[in-house]
Amino acid sequence: MLGFKVDEALCDKCDLCVWDCPTRIIERPKNGYPRIIEAEAGDCMGCQHCLTVCPPGAISILGRDPANSLPLAPEALPSLEAMELLVRGRRSCRQYAAEDVDPALLARLLTTLANAPTGVNRRELTFRVIEDRATMDAFREKAMAELRRAVDAGEVPEPLAGGAARFVQAFYEEGRDLVFRGAPHILFVTAPPDAPCPQQDVVLALAYFELLAHSAGLGTVWCGLASMLLAAVPQLKADLGIPEEHIHYQMLFGVPSIRYARTVQRDDGARVERIVL
Secondary structure (H helix, E strand, C coil): CCCCEECCCCCCCCCHHHHHCCCCCEECCCCCCCEECHHHHHHCCCCCHHHHHCCCCCEEECCECHHHCCCCCHHHCCCHHHHHHHHHHCCECCCECCCCCCHHHHHHHHHHHCCCCCHHHCCCCEEEEECCHHHHHHHHHHHHHHHHHHHHCCCCCCCCHHHHHHHHHHHHHCCCCCCCCCCCEEEEEEECCCCCCHHHHHHHHHHHHHHHHHHCCCEEEECHHHHHHHHHCCHHHHHHCCCCCCEEEEEEEECECCCCCCCCCCCCCCCCCCCCC
16 A cells, blocks of 8 residues: 555665654564554555655655655755845745746746645645736736625624725725735645644745745745635635635735845844743
8 A cells, every 4th residue: 555665675774764754664574674564554644754764765655766856965955044044034025026927937836835844744735826917816806896895785894894994995096905915926825624733734834935935036925914805705715716614824926026135133033032941
């Protein structure tokens, strides 16, 4: 079922796969090669630790060939300085160029994003993305029209009503898109409520996407106002294919029309308390 295979010509019997298996379902008999404990095969999390920890690449599992994995050479990874600059330089982007993100780049980002961590490696996230400006413009117009209808009909519950009315006024009377900021794209990440930690999974995926996008020269902003809009006009969830009970959050993104020249200075932005026992 797991397709656990060991290339005996490569295996040096180091037992790393045995020691690093989170559910301890791998054993190596004396003088033998690693194998799955058959009675415990159902406990496999699909994490592929056994495949990735094996130095000579002797192990394959779940149909994955170690030859298709990227090598993790320390010198190929971003330095601490590069990651510091990325984190310090990340800005919420609310100014976007009138162009689509290259489809190949977007596909690359989303494929990479599938590797973001999830609780118990359940990987039950769904990424729903608007890939082009024409579709985004159509969604924006429909969303604001539905919000205006709901506001006029008095259907928006408190405490959302005041904000909803302000967004409608800004959009139709002032020509300002306060909810979507004129962004050409939006990514919704959703998780079923019975996932081990759906809220955390969603937020982690979006945080990973944000750093990936910024490293590719794109801009992003966490769009909490879209949550307000979907709460005020819940039928829009059906238009987006989001199941009513699913946990979700969303991020606007696109090619930024503004570039920041330096990082902010807010290293004191959080209190650090060291635990002493």
